[in-house]
Amino acid sequence: MTHDSNVPYIGRATSRVDGPLKVTGGAKYAAEYAAPGLLHGYVVSGAIAKGRITSIDVSDAMTVPGVVDVLTHEHRARTAWLSYNYQDMIGPPGKPFRPLYDDKIQYSGQPVALVVAESFEASRAAAALVRVSYKSEEHITDLEAVKGQSYVPPKRRSGIAPPPKPRGDADDAFDAAPVKVKQQYRVPVEHHNPMEPFATTVVREQDGGLTIYDKTQGSQNNQAYICSIFGLSKDKVRVVNAFMGGGFGSGLRPAYQLYLAVLASQTLERSVRVALTRDQMFTFSYRPETIQTVSLGAEPSGKLTAIRHHAVAGTSHFEDHQEVVVNWSGLLYDCKNAKLTYELAKIDTHTPADMRAPGAVLGVFAIESAMDELAYEVGVDPVELRLLNYAEKDENDDKEFTSKALKACFKEGAERFGWSRRSPEPRSMRDGRELIGWGMATGVWEAQLMDTQARVTIHLDGTLEVASATSDIGTGTYTVMAMTGADMFGLPLEKVRVKLGDSSLPTAPVEGGSWAAASTCSAIKLACQALTKDLLEHARALADSPLKRARPEDVVARDGRLFLRDAPGTGVAIQDILRSAKLDELSAKGEAKPDSKVQKTHSSYTHSAIFCEVRVDEQLGVVRVARIVNAVAAGKIINPKTARSQILGGVVMALGSALEEETFSDHALGRFMNHNLAEYHMPVHADIKDIDVIFVDEQDELTNELGVKGLGEIGIVGTGAAIANAVFHATGARIRSLPITVDKLIDSPAFTAEP
Amino acid sequence: MTVTASDHTHAIPIDLHINNQPTRLEVEPWTSLLDALREQLHLTGTKKGCDHGQCGACTVLIDGTRINSCLALAVMQDGKAITTIEGLGTVETLHPMQAAFIEHDAFQCGYCTPGQICSAVGMIKEGHARTADEIRELMSGNLCRCGAYSNILAAIEQVMGANISSEKVAA
Ligand code: FES
Ligand code: FES
Numbered sequence: 001m002t003h004d005s006n007v008p009y010i011g012r013a014t015s016r017v018d019g020p021l022k023v024t025g026g027a028k029y030a031a032e033y034a035a036p037g038l039l040h041g042y043v044v045s046g047a048i049a050k051g052r053i054t055s056i057d058v059s060d061a062m063t064v065p066g067v068v069d070v071l072t073h074e075h076r077a078r079t080a081w082l083s084y085n086y087q088d089m090i091g092p093p094g095k096p097f098r099p100l101y102d103d104k105i106q107y108s109g110q111p112v113a114l115v116v117a118e119s120f121e122a123s124r125a126a127a128a129l130v131r132v133s134y135k136s137e138e139h140i141t142d143l144e145a146v147k148g149q150s151y152v153p154p155k156r157r158s159g160i161a162p163p164p165k166p167r168g169d170a171d172d173a174f175d176a177a178p179v180k181v182k183q184q185y186r187v188p189v190e191h192h193n194p195m196e197p198f199a200t201t202v203v204r205e206q207d208g209g210l211t212i213y214d215k216t217q218g219s220q221n222n223q224a225y226i227c228s229i230f231g232l233s234k235d236k237v238r239v240v241n242a243f244m245g246g247g248f249g250s251g252l253r254p255a256y257q258l259y260l261a262v263l264a265s266q267t268l269e270r271s272v273r274v275a276l277t278r279d280q281m282f283t284f285s286y287r288p289e290t291i292q293t294v295s296l297g298a299e300p301s302g303k304l305t306a307i308r309h310h311a312v313a314g315t316s317h318f319e320d321h322q323e324v325v326v327n328w329s330g331l332l333y334d335c336k337n338a339k340l341t342y343e344l345a346k347i348d349t350h351t352p353a354d355m356r357a358p359g360a361v362l363g364v365f366a367i368e369s370a371m372d373e374l375a376y377e378v379g380v381d382p383v384e385l386r387l388l389n390y391a392e393k394d395e396n397d398d399k400e401f402t403s404k405a406l407k408a409c410f411k412e413g414a415e416r417f418g419w420s421r422r423s424p425e426p427r428s429m430r431d432g433r434e435l436i437g438w439g440m441a442t443g444v445w446e447a448q449l450m451d452t453q454a455r456v457t458i459h460l461d462g463t464l465e466v467a468s469a470t471s472d473i474g475t476g477t478y479t480v481m482a483m484t485g486a487d488m489f490g491l492p493l494e495k496v497r498v499k500l501g502d503s504s505l506p507t508a509p510v511e512g513g514s515w516a517a518a519s520t521c522s523a524i525k526l527a528c529q530a531l532t533k534d535l536l537e538h539a540r541a542l543a544d545s546p547l548k549r550a551r552p553e554d555v556v557a558r559d560g561r562l563f564l565r566d567a568p569g570t571g572v573a574i575q576d577i578l579r580s581a582k583l584d585e586l587s588a589k590g591e592a593k594p595d596s597k598v599q600k601t602h603s604s605y606t607h608s609a610i611f612c613e614v615r616v617d618e619q620l621g622v623v624r625v626a627r628i629v630n631a632v633a634a635g636k637i638i639n640p641k642t643a644r645s646q647i648l649g650g651v652v653m654a655l656g657s658a659l660e661e662e663t664f665s666d667h668a669l670g671r672f673m674n675h676n677l678a679e680y681h682m683p684v685h686a687d688i689k690d691i692d693v694i695f696v697d698e699q700d701e702l703t704n705e706l707g708v709k710g711l712g713e714i715g716i717v718g719t720g721a722a723i724a725n726a727v728f729h730a731t732g733a734r735i736r737s738l739p740i741t742v743d744k745l746i747d748s749p750a751f752t753a754e755p
Numbered sequence: 756m757t758v759t760a761s762d763h764t765h766a767i768p769i770d771l772h773i774n775n776q777p778t779r780l781e782v783e784p785w786t787s788l789l790d791a792l793r794e795q796l797h798l799t800g801t802k803k804g805c806d807h808g809q810c811g812a813c814t815v816l817i818d819g820t821r822i823n824s825c826l827a828l829a830v831m832q833d834g835k836a837i838t839t840i841e842g843l844g845t846v847e848t849l850h851p852m853q854a855a856f857i858e859h860d861a862f863q864c865g866y867c868t869p870g871q872i873c874s875a876v877g878m879i880k881e882g883h884a885r886t887a888d889e890i891r892e893l894m895s896g897n898l899c900r901c902g903a904y905s906n907i908l909a910a911i912e913q914v915m916g917a918n919i920s921s922e923k924v925a926a
Contacts, residue, residue: 015857015858015860016857016860018865019856019857019860019862020846020849020853020857021846021865022862022865022868023840023844023849023853023854023856023857023862023865023868023869023872024800024840024841024843024844024845024846024849024853025798025799025800025801025839025840025841025869026800026841026846027865028799029799029802029866031799031803032793032799034797119794120790120794121783121785121786121790125785192900193900194864194866194900195802195804195810195812195864195866195867195898195899195900195901196802196804196864196866197803197804197805243864243865244864245802245864245865245866246863246864246866246900246901247864248900275803277806278804278805278806278807278809278810473864474862474863474864474865474901475863476863641860642860642863644860645860645863645901645903645906646863648902648903648904648905648906649863649901649902649903650902651902652902652904653900653902676805676807676809677804677805677807677809677810677898678807678809682898682900683902683904684895684896684897684898684904685890685891685892685894685895685897685904685907685908686888686891686892686895687904688891688902688904688905690905691905
């Protein structure tokens, strides 16, 4: 198919440029790089939740043929002393966990030894023979037991907005309100469980440098981490994450196998791979359990007069992990009185981590469930109630929105879903023995642009390379980068090469928070503009150049030519420009930065309206999500094909969170119990029926130059509440503690009550 | 091709037909087919998601039947014909299922994808799936945390539709 360079790729459904590699097995993930004499490291996980290691006996392990060494806190290469050196760019305030550092046990499953062997099988067999003795201390892993000792985190986590100052007097207003809803909502511990287990392959290069193939959402974050701990210079450490088998936040911070693999490589001066097992995937990051109380005061009409939202979330004893949980309640609704508070309580687990739409999944579940309760309380349709309390500006920060097409989401979502045919009474719709429920909710997530650099290079053969150290964790970054470069130079996609996932490329932040597309593509656009300008400089120098007097804003690059926008016949072939300048290639850089002027006066968010139909077996209490319509306002959509997939993925994970996912603890042992994919239930094919994604039109000239707001998180936010609200509509049972499992429904008097 | 496991003292020779290529391999009895493929043959297209038969990422076809290669010992496969994702098609000559996966954006991170594709090919051959719900049920051993399920279903339906019509043409 020939490419018409006048029709841009941006906005057109485009298949992933990395698709062919992924469907043929050619895409290589961290554990899939070979090296001569590669050693395999197998992690030995600690068995107690708190205490000290009294001894580690490795004598039996060392007898296994092929075993080279067993690293422990007593036997390892020297690393940095100070916990400060173990800080990474994403970590919260506190003292980061240091693997194999000393004899202290801080959580169950903590790595206590690394068996290194010539084969994977030998390392695994020997790991079972490492005998560790402990002296246990008393531990508490139950948030319920410590929630009374909650505290406001003394030091805020960088990048995480603390709750806004209270507005009005929410306590008085709530007391005086004619209609009140006050309820507690809970979301349990959940685990990210990307399909690829965390792994690192450290390859020792001939010059003594390390090439580290690592599963991470940020190669440069992990490069800096390793350099700081091992005292290495950046030019000796290259971290590569060309492909990542899913992250969802679990790979924002360096995972401990990275440290262990480098440690083994430095100790033994060999190339080493360390891959975690699936059960070890439950030992370094999770979504924190959160207990929330929402109090809504309202007029009989449903107009809100008071919002109070209080949350207590679990964190480790060594770090204050923080998320934005409660702020959403003051942001979503127009209300004069709002009081939002967020506290932490310490338990003896490892530190929680950001998991897809961290904080928002929790807080929006609570506020959107409470709003549904209010809708029934005042007898107003849930959509109408939200319109009645619609926030036209950001009342948390007293700012305008750069854009907010949430009303269009309500309208288009409701129409597509057929919401007007809903019978408002709970338990009033059925099909045979199935109770049918229709519920809805709102979703919201921040639209951010992060400082990001990109480099573009035009080659003599007519190809364009676009490069940035960002990552593609399944989000489609390769493709949107290629599309942006192709459009800027009017080239077919086949002529654009993308480089990402490599710490040696131009600086980019970790891939998370839904900012990658907007930030990276903005940087590429700026780099392309700079490159066009440089090409023009060279073109002006040509003898008889038709562009002699052209200004940068007058020229465009298309189909391998640089020409006047208004007189396309007047131009020069880019090849000729390069040739006469005696260049094989020409590069330029671009850097995208947030616009601090806009930020002073404006807030920028993506929004969504989610409509859901559940079918609940009247006798068995089994809930099936029959269909979901998710209408999203996220500014400009670069690639509708991968954008839709992002939303689908968010919806699927939300369905898991609403109905299936929970990591259970045995608090006596202080340990997560269902640490495998058979017992940690997440959605499978059979759970997923009809999901319809709508992108409503939203023009935004302020959020960034491209008008792009990001999509990684918004699909999951609010969707859990829509499902829970639909379950209530179907059954009359309000389950405020996720996941909504059969036992909770059957135990609910409303569910079993005869109509 | 002959691959020897150098340091392995109990290695046992086996003959496999991997992706139509006769391959002699020396494996220890404790080596899974999955690890033999990934570590010894560097056929890393077959993925390890759990090593416990719980995720389907390691699905390959043995004599046309889909299996979890993490639950199969390599030493027991002597004489078998094994097809991995690398054997189904290449970037230049995609298998129809691979092409359909790209067209329908039936993956995001791509880690479950080789397993999904091999499983889908095996499932069609089993011949039990007639409806969307049956496909969903019979594909439920292949987890996708990126949540590409709807698109995977669309890709499989497309290939099945094509199969059905080509059968009709043939008949
Ligand atoms: S790796 Fe074999 S089923 Fe998960
Ligand atoms: S595409 Fe990422 S797990 Fe399926």
